[in-house]
Amino acid sequence: MNKVNKIAVLTSGGDSPGMNAAIRSVVRACAYYNIESVGIYRGYQGMIEGDFKELNARSVNNIINKGGTILKTARSEEFRTVEGRKKAFENLKKKNIDAFVVIGGDGSFTGAEIFNEEFNFPVIGIPGTIDNDIFGTNFTLGYDTALNTAVEAIDKIRDTASSHNRLFFVEVMGRDVGHIALNVGVGAGAEEILIPEEDLGLDRLLESLKKSRKSGKTSSIVVVAEGDKTGENVFELAKYVEENMPNYEVRVSVLGHMQRGGAPSCFDRVLASRMGVKAVEVLLEGKSNFMVGIHDNEITLTSLDLAIKGETKINTELIKVSDIMTT
Ligand code: ATP
Numbered sequence: 001m002n003k004v005n006k007i008a009v010l011t012s013g014g015d016s017p018g019m020n021a022a023i024r025s026v027v028r029a030c031a032y033y034n035i036e037s038v039g040i041y042r043g044y045q046g047m048i049e050g051d052f053k054e055l056n057a058r059s060v061n062n063i064i065n066k067g068g069t070i071l072k073t074a075r076s077e078e079f080r081t082v083e084g085r086k087k088a089f090e091n092l093k094k095k096n097i098d099a100f101v102v103i104g105g106d107g108s109f110t111g112a113e114i115f116n117e118e119f120n121f122p123v124i125g126i127p128g129t130i131d132n133d134i135f136g137t138n139f140t141l142g143y144d145t146a147l148n149t150a151v152e153a154i155d156k157i158r159d160t161a162s163s164h165n166r167l168f169f170v171e172v173m174g175r176d177v178g179h180i181a182l183n184v185g186v187g188a189g190a191e192e193i194l195i196p197e198e199d200l201g202l203d204r205l206l207e208s209l210k211k212s213r214k215s216g217k218t219s220s221i222v223v224v225a226e227g228d229k230t231g232e233n234v235f236e237l238a239k240y241v242e243e244n245m246p247n248y249e250v251r252v253s254v255l256g257h258m259q260r261g262g263a264p265s266c267f268d269r270v271l272a273s274r275m276g277v278k279a280v281e282v283l284l285e286g287k288s289n290f291m292v293g294i295h296d297n298e299i300t301l302t303s304l305d306l307a308i309k310g311e312t313k314i315n316t317e318l319i320k321v322s323d324i325m326t327t
Pocket of ligand 1: 012013014015044074075076077078079080081104105106107108109110111112114129
């Protein structure tokens with residue numbers, strides 16, 4: 001592989017808090033190692049359209065604390081085509097870019113892997129998604145912030161729930177995985193946690209809520225992951241419970257996109273800073289097709305292939321803790 005003199009950085013797929021801190025880290029690491037850096041706007045679509053900007057250490061001042069991504073993000077259908085990727089490659093070559101770091105989820109990594117295969121172009125991935133659903137890392141960028149945002153919101157909901165003896169169903173993000181729901185549920189002291197990995201069933205849900213009522217609880221919070229299969233959706237679930245427990249006033253709160261925004265937590269800022277440095281160092285060592293991750297507080301590398309294909313597992317110990325906490 002030729003020497004890497006210029007690295008591009010882009011954010012792709014859904015945004016997550018900590019992406020800016022990772023961009024800053026990549027750019028500052030490039031400056032530290034005396035190589036050039038370029039920002040690509042709007043993910044792979046910007047790569048195809050040549051929407052690039054030269055960056056230097058000062059271009060990333062005052063962004064470590066900002067949510068979202070200064071480079072914007074996008075989903076690009078055109079990048080899924082050979083013609084689209086060819087345009088992207090030509091733009092990178094025109095700007096003398098030797099490698100890129102993509103901050104995104106498994107879709108973004110798939111695009112990077114295919115691009116590397118076609119053009120032998122060095123790529124490194126940094127996992128940026130609030131869902132924590134990427135194999136090869138204990139934590140993805142933005143997950144910790146999203147947990148804190150959701151817990152803070154539920155703490156507020158709890159105040160009103162207990163004042164009115166209400167039962168609140170709070171939907172959190174997680175279409176395919178329940179990591180956010182499970183951790184937020186335990187952290188916010190939820191009565192029940194409904195996740196896609198486990199189908200509790202409507203009967204057991206009712207039974208559990210009735211039991212907690214009998215034990216003297218007058219208000220409850222049920223945390224529901226978006227992808228939970230107990231009910232058709234959180235509103236249907238709430239309706240069913242209200243019909244079967246007429247003494248309870250049932251309310252629904254969907255936290256939605258607020259979970260993606262806000263200033264990144266200290267944990268996410270530190271993680272982003274470590275991952276960005278590692279991504280640049282790995283490229284300078286002549287490696288490619290890895291995702292930077294963290295395991296037992298050590299920064300690690302996992303092949304992009306494994307990161308894409310592997311599945312994260314729900315923490316069963318945490319499920320048990322949650323059950324014990326609702327006694
Ligand atoms: P999130 O976790 O937020 O969904 P993601 O990175 O998985 O993030 P995707 O929309 O799946 O988000 O992928 C982002 C972009 O990566 C796509 O818009 C597309 O440009 C590119 N991409 C995804 N899959 C492929 C593929 N099979 N071939 C080429 N490019 C792809």
